[in-house]
Amino acid sequence: MDESEFLAGYDPRAYPAVAVTVDVVALTIRGGALHVLLVQRGEQPYAGLWALPGGFIRPGEDLPEAAARELDEETGLTGRVHIEQLASYGAPERDPRMRIVSISYLAFAPDLPDPRAGSDAADAAWHRVDRLPKLAFDHERILGHGLERARDKLEYTPLATAFAGERFTISELRAVYETVWGVPLHAGNFHRKILSVPGFVESTGETTESGGARGGPRAKLYRAGDARLLHPALLRPSREEEIR
């Protein structure tokens, strides 16, 4: 078949169906480590392996809607979760059953209770991103892109507050950055920096009930401010490797 035939007479319904799924990279911080939500596959292919939660889009359902539904099915979570589109994947052989194009979404949540398993998954659980089991399909790659995106967005958006609770201390916010970036940050400089960025956090006037577990004064409590972008941004400590 040559090009003009394709262009003139191409009818998608004449070809094997393409299925569209959404997959969700849901991140949270538990016990000082970054975790991702995974479900254990109950069926072939890749039965027994872990995978990102996801599934087919339904008739009449928009993509973000489908992503929110899939996340809700695993976590019981409805509001409270920041969710955004990540990327799409459509390599012909990425699913051995049929042609599947997957739209991935990235979600950030504060520390959450353990997920409940959906009925199509043998199990669902949070996994530390630095101790991952083998993942099904190309989900390792998708997760990698999600982590990259999350690290980038901490720099120039107030995303870090989505990992913290409703009210938080500057130290808790610093812990988010240290966990996601994997580097220690200077407490004093970080503190001053956060307060100097307009709209990043706003004071609640309250303080913690008690000092830190191992001593120290009570910390002031803040809530997320109204900034959508951080200016100036919080730049990650230099990453020479990533520049070239």
Next chain:
Amino acid sequence: MDESEFLAGYDPRAYPAVAVTVDVVALTIRGGALHVLLVQRGEQPYAGLWALPGGFIRPGEDLPEAAARELDEETGLTGRVHIEQLASYGAPERDPRMRIVSISYLAFAPDLPDPRAGSDAADAAWHRVDRLPKLAFDHERILGHGLERARDKLEYTPLATAFAGERFTISELRAVYETVWGVPLHAGNFHRKILSVPGFVESTGETTESGGARGGPRAKLYRAGDARLLHPALLRPSREEEIR
């Protein structure tokens, strides 16, 4: 139908097919103005309106491959063009014929010859992005996202060099920034800044054959360097509106 039925027995082949297309936001700079490649639709729906070039993915074809093919069909361009995934759109009613999920790609090219029309398009042409005709489907929104992405990426990647030719002067590079951002930049400060960012440009040792059209010395010629990220970044002049 309740949730457990869906989860247990959902079979995508039992539903009306979903079609997957790629759409390309191809940007170039011509005559000091940012242009996007559009094709005029020959068929319903939206016959006569302009649209982003795109089409159905083919069996066995990966997504970036499909995007490159669609672009090639309109421009005859093969290499030389930077192309990257932009976003995906899948609102149920975005195409009146059937459920179509579209993966959009963003392409940047140096000044190009006029496109040739593909046989499924009445016409294809570069349009100034500030003087657009009415666009079909949700292509105005997709283009908007593409422009946003392009403006952002100029800040922290060497993308601007993709709009310039193989060899270029600092002034030409500045013109790219001024065109895409829509703001005038200070020539002297810009010049020093570009040369101070490691790996952004490298000298060719050559100069232009003659000075500028209206006078001035010959300019040194540079080529793109090996940096993948600009550090420090070239920040856009303050955009208070976009912060909150």
Next chain:
DNA sequence: CTAATAGTGTCTGTAAGACAATATTTT
């Protein structure tokens, strides 16, 4: 010659990062 442009020098304000200091709290 005049105007325009390439490229460099200088100065100022802002902000990042190193480091120190103080106050408050837990054990």
Next chain:
DNA sequence: AAAATATTGTCTTACAGACACTATTAG
């Protein structure tokens, strides 16, 4: 009391932006 932590202060360096200046070329 000792250790840990919150918060603030000081100093140095890097860098963005304003502005000035010189050299070179077209017309």
